[in-house]
Amino acid sequence: MPRFFLVLLVASLLVISAATLTQDPDLSPDARSLLMLAEPSDQSRAFVYLMGFDTRLDHSPEVAGQKVLVREQLHEQQTENTTDIFQPALPNDGIPLPQGPAFCHFKTPGCLKSLFELHAIESSLTPAESELLSRWRRFHALRDYRVLTTASLEEPLPPYPHLVAAGRVSLRSIIRLAQNGQAHRARAAVLDDMQHMRQFLARESHMIGKMVAVSLLSDQIDLLNALQQHFQLSPAQPLAPLSLKEKSLRMAMAREFALLSNGLFTMSGQPDLLDSEHPMPAWLSRLLFKPGLTVNAALSVYQYPIAASEISPAEFVAFVTAKNRPGPQAHWVRNPLGTVLNRVATPDMWVYAARLHDLDSKIQLFNAINPPSPTAPGRHWINPYYPDDPTVALKPKARQICLKGPLEDSAGLRCLRGFALGDL
Numbered sequence: 001m002p003r004f005f006l007v008l009l010v011a012s013l014l015v016i017s018a019a020t021l022t023q024d025p026d027l028s029p030d031a032r033s034l035l036m037l038a039e040p041s042d043q044s045r046a047f048v049y050l051m052g053f054d055t056r057l058d059h060s061p062e063v064a065g066q067k068v069l070v071r072e073q074l075h076e077q078q079t080e081n082t083t084d085i086f087q088p089a090l091p092n093d094g095i096p097l098p099q100g101p102a103f104c105h106f107k108t109p110g111c112l113k114s115l116f117e118l119h120a121i122e123s124s125l126t127p128a129e130s131e132l133l134s135r136w137r138r139f140h141a142l143r144d145y146r147v148l149t150t151a152s153l154e155e156p157l158p159p160y161p162h163l164v165a166a167g168r169v170s171l172r173s174i175i176r177l178a179q180n181g182q183a184h185r186a187r188a189a190v191l192d193d194m195q196h197m198r199q200f201l202a203r204e205s206h207m208i209g210k211m212v213a214v215s216l217l218s219d220q221i222d223l224l225n226a227l228q229q230h231f232q233l234s235p236a237q238p239l240a241p242l243s244l245k246e247k248s249l250r251m252a253m254a255r256e257f258a259l260l261s262n263g264l265f266t267m268s269g270q271p272d273l274l275d276s277e278h279p280m281p282a283w284l285s286r287l288l289f290k291p292g293l294t295v296n297a298a299l300s301v302y303q304y305p306i307a308a309s310e311i312s313p314a315e316f317v318a319f320v321t322a323k324n325r326p327g328p329q330a331h332w333v334r335n336p337l338g339t340v341l342n343r344v345a346t347p348d349m350w351v352y353a354a355r356l357h358d359l360d361s362k363i364q365l366f367n368a369i370n371p372p373s374p375t376a377p378g379r380h381w382i383n384p385y386y387p388d389d390p391t392v393a394l395k396p397k398a399r400q401i402c403l404k405g406p407l408e409d410s411a412g413l414r415c416l417r418g419f420a421l422g423d424l
Contacts, residue, residue, distance in 0.1 A: 022283060024268075024290035031261075031299050037251055038205065038258035041146035047158075048148070049139055053166075054094035054159035057131050061138075068156050072149055095128050097161055103168050106219050107412030112226055113399065113419070115175055129169045136166035140196035145203040151258040160212045167193070167216045171223050183231035190224045194239075198246055205251040207352060214359050218413050221366050225418040228370050238367040247356045249309040249349070256349060257295075257302040264291040264341070294338030297329035301346050309353035313384035316357050317406045325350065351407065358413035361385060361403050365392075365416050369401070 027035070041047075045062075052064030102118055104111035125133065149155045170193055178186035194217060201213035221239070228236060268291045304326055308319055328342035361384045368381035382390055385405050393402040395415075402415040409415070 022286040024286070024292040025296065027261075027292055028296050028299065030303075031257075031296055034254050034257050034299070034302065035261060037254035038151055040148050040150055042148075044144050044146040044148055046139060046142035046145035049135075049142055050145075050158040050163065051156065053135055053139065054162040056094055057127060061135055069148060072156055075154070076150065094159070095131065095162065098126065098129055098132070098165055098169070102172055103165065105412075106222050106417060107415065109399075112222055112417050115172060116179070116226070116230065118172070125169065125173070132162065132166040133169045133173060136163075136170050139163075139166075140193070143199065145200060147205045147255070150262070151255045152262055153259070157206065158209065160209060164212060164216065167197075167219070171219060174223065174227075178227055178231060183227060183233055187224065187227050187233060187236065190220055190227065194220045194224070198242075202243065202245040205255045207249075207252040207256060207349070210249070210252050211352060211355060214355050214413065215411065218359060218362060218411075221362055222417040225366055225369065225416055229419040235372050236370055238370075238372055239363045241363055242356065242360045244310060247309055247360060248306065249353055249356070250306045252352075253302050253306050253349060256347075257299070260298060260302075260345070261291075261295045264294050264338070267291065288335075289337040289341075290335045291338070293331055293335045294342055297331060297335070297338070298342050298346055300326040301328055301342075302349070305350040305353050308350045309356055313357045313361055313405075314387055316353065317385050320354075320406045354405070354407045355411065355413055357385070358405060358409055358411075361405070361414055362416060365401070365403055365414075369416060369418075 048065040048069060049061050050065065051068045052059075052061035052066070055061055055064035101114060104114065106112055171190075174186045174189045174193075177189065197213055197217050197220065201210060201217065204210045204213060224236070227233060267289065308316060311319060328339070328346055330339045332339055364384050365381055381392065383392070383403050385403065389404070391404060393404070395402065399419055400415045400417040402409075405414050
């Protein structure tokens, strides 16, 4: 009899252990709260328009964008119960991306100066460039931008390269306006473009789209500075620093977190989790991989860039120097495969917070170089990253002045470009 109870006890413990090891916990409240921010909006004319921004000259961006979204909705419905659905590609017959010297990168020495010189040989825009400029203005007139798609590896992204090209065509048209004797109207046009791009920056939840907005704003600040110097314009009003909504990565990181979560839950219970040719029993799949536990374990990695983006540049320096970046929690016994996936698939998104701080610092540098009145003390700057160290790097040949920062500035966002830098 005692042996019978011992066997029964061991069997019960094995059953309880197996149930515990295969049970996947619910998402934590913090994880659910972050995922809720990534829920797609119901409607946005601006997003529909942007999705069709690159459609051919004789097509409507609104119609083209709506077709893309309808196709995406149908694809989502088809893949609810299977992951093996073929999605035919749409024909790539949109506006070709314009190329040439007029689309050089501003961080390239001489790029900005060359745009002023190109006016002499470019009397008009090509039909494609004219259409991109028209679409740029129409897109900015739509003030309801919100992402309408669900975060997934297969979701269609807006044609950001065409948006960047349209932004450059707008800058060229502004330079042409200034060189035709309307420099003050040109400055107002740059400021108008900046206002709309800042609204886009605050509303965009695709990380790549947010970085596109950062790049476009950086170019617009450079052109504004060049106009001030080249045409010796009257003092401009200081540019407002980035607002919390503009600089925060909360919405973008929520979308990245949803991308992870949606992908992991799609894998849940798949018998071919490790090998499509040798499927495993469902209980073994649940034993090795728990999507809920995997998502919860990765949460801190996604919260870190949010915190890094919502502080001041000086605080960001301390944040980076502390080297306290969290990693995903490891659960080798309960969730070995999920632990491996987190270690392999978790990206370093916190570096994007640095780009936003770089842009914010560039705004303050512009304000220091361009005081609001002739009598105001000018050319006195404080590096937002290092308030006690006003050192800047003057590069007269490249016609730019750069601030020091805690991380490498590969995009050149901390540099302000213009003309009259030799006497700073």
